Amino acid sequence: MSFLVGHNMTGGYGGADILHDCTIGVEKGEIAVIVGPNGAGKSTAMKATFGMLNLRQGSVMFDGEDITHLKPEERVVKGMGFVPQTHNVFTSMTVEENLEMGAFIREDDISGTMAQVFDLFPILKEKRHQPAGELSGGQRQQVAVGRALMTRPKVLLLDEPTAGVSPIVMDELFDRIIEIARQGIAILMVEQNAKQALNIADKGYVLVQGANRFTDTGEALMANPEVRKAFLGG
Template sequence: MSFLIGETMRGGYGGADILNGCTIAVDKGEIAVIVGPNGAGKSTAMKAIFGMLPLREGRVTLAGQDITALSPQDRVKAGMGFVPQTSNVFVSMSVQENLEMGAYIRHDDFSDTMEQVFDLFPILKEKRRQPAGELSGGQRQQVAVGRALMTRPSLLMLDEPTAGVSPIVMDELFDRIIEVAATGIAILMVEQNARQALNIADRGYVLVQGSNRFTDTGEALLANPEVRATFLGG
């Protein structure tokens, strides 16, 4: 029994189902990556797991508890942190204010957690008084991840965290994601840079039309000739 399981999920946005029975799972301290062609249902699967999309069939369990009926807000309280691909920072607020917003569900002293975020992303400490809207794309992504970490999640979900950033920034973000997983947090990530993402993945899921086409370790998927030829550009 994995820490998180989105099991045989079916659902869509009102018309035909986009998810067609896919199952996604990840354990604490693991990195699970969802890859696949455009329109495969990758981000839809993430939204379903986070409660932003109602399931017609299937269920979501976290730490053995069925959370299928919970709202996204209640899933955050249950231990989920979600970083959307776009519009994921408050541009007019400072870096520190963005992080403080991440602690909105907490009623304790969160200064230690903020220092941990600053240790993970030193540039954010340097720019803590600067409006998030003035940061580079990669720095904004750091703010968004940091804000999610302020809730002290047991599961961190990242939707295309390296979209639009340079290869150097992508490598830095992946290094930080590995560090977060090393603290025992489960990481579930949708990523367009499939080869690089699978290189750091404990588990990989290749979705096609909302179904599991391949499920294996990241290393095994990278070595699979069919996966390489069809989804990784050879």
């Protein structure tokens, strides 16, 4: 049983199912990546594990507990952090205020965690008094990830963290994601840059039309000729 697993999930928004018997999961300290064509249900599958849509069938288990019926905010308290793809910073607030907002569920001293985030993303320390709305796209993503880390999550869900950033910034973000996983945090990530994401993945899920098409290690999926041809550009 994985540390976090959405098992045999079927559901969607309104009457139409987007997910069809879909299973995704991740272990502590592991990076699991969800890839597939546009409209495959990648973000929906991850959001389902965070409680953002009701499942008609299936379950979500987290750290040995059934959390299928918990609201997203209750899952945050349990130790889940979620970084949406867009609208993921408070633009009028400073970088430091954004990070403080991430610690809303905590009643202890947050300065140690803030220092860890600044160690991970040095540019944020430099710009901590600057409004987040003035930052570049890549820097905003760092703020969003940093804010999620302020809750001290056991698992971090990232919805296309490198969308719209340059290749250099993408490589930097992936390096930081690897560092976060090394701290024992489980990372479940949706990525359009499938080849680069599978390169750093311990586990990969290829979804097509809301269902699992391939599940394997990142390395095995990269080496699979069918996956390469259909999803990785040959």
